[in-house]
Amino acid sequence: MAEEVKKKWMTQASYDRLQKELEERTGPIRSEITKKIDLARREGDLKENGGYHAARDEQSHNETRILELEEILKHAEVGEAADDGIVTPGMVVEAKVGTRKMKFLLGSRDADDGLNIDVFSPEAPLGAALLGHKAGDKVEYATPAGKTIKVEVLSVAPFEG
Template identity: 65%
Template sequence: MTEKRWIDKASYQKLQEELAFLTETKRPEIARKIDEARQDGDLKENGAYHAARDEQSMNETRILQLEELLRNSEVGETPADDGIVEPGMVVTVKMAGREMKFLLGLREASDDLDIDVYSPEAPLGQAILGSKQGDTVSYKAPNGKTFDVEILKASPYEG
């Protein structure tokens, strides 16, 4: 079973709106394009037909992605302001001599956010999850290097 992933209300609503557009507006529009292209005759050499079918495939794939995201997302109430790193927290860390600030949450919903988003399932997210302000944890980067990560601050996301 897939774990629920934290997402803020605005991002969840944005994903729902995209899903509604793709299923209620885009899907019928593509079906109309396919139908019109079919009426032009030979499908083997019908570029409009093949283009519409490709568009349909991409649309249906995105619909499935959105349905999966929404099904496995937990619309989060803002976590407690207790300094413990968990999904829904804005985390400031010091790693390799530089500070980084990011939201620990659902990356797929981060398009309109003014902050970087790191997934709790990503290596860095897993390394810092459950730690608290003042802790230093070890993080093994995808390139194999290991870094110390100091948690400078963890506060609730105020989207």
């Protein structure tokens, strides 16, 4: 049975930034790398051609990132979170985590660049523990190391970025 892939919430600006990166990597960047490989091939013996191997490594890195971007964008959920006070992707959560206060966006970690707020994935232990809760709720979650952390949800509001 095929595993269902969950949608990952992100802002429109983050989606647009990732889409632009994909266009750059599949267009000009890919073309430039292909030119580097062709030039290095013309130099002769490929076994000892550092330029050729460097260009091939660069090509591999670029193609891997293209696949990552395509997967992220394919499963992106872009838009506004409902203002119902429930912790869901797209909401800014203020919580007391252990003894410290934190404020973060629940959304895709792949798209957190430039948001000026910490982003936690709904699949992360903290994010998963808070899903479906509201201000005033107290929950616990286990860290990957097995430690139990107590969390109190202080406030929940839609992201306005």
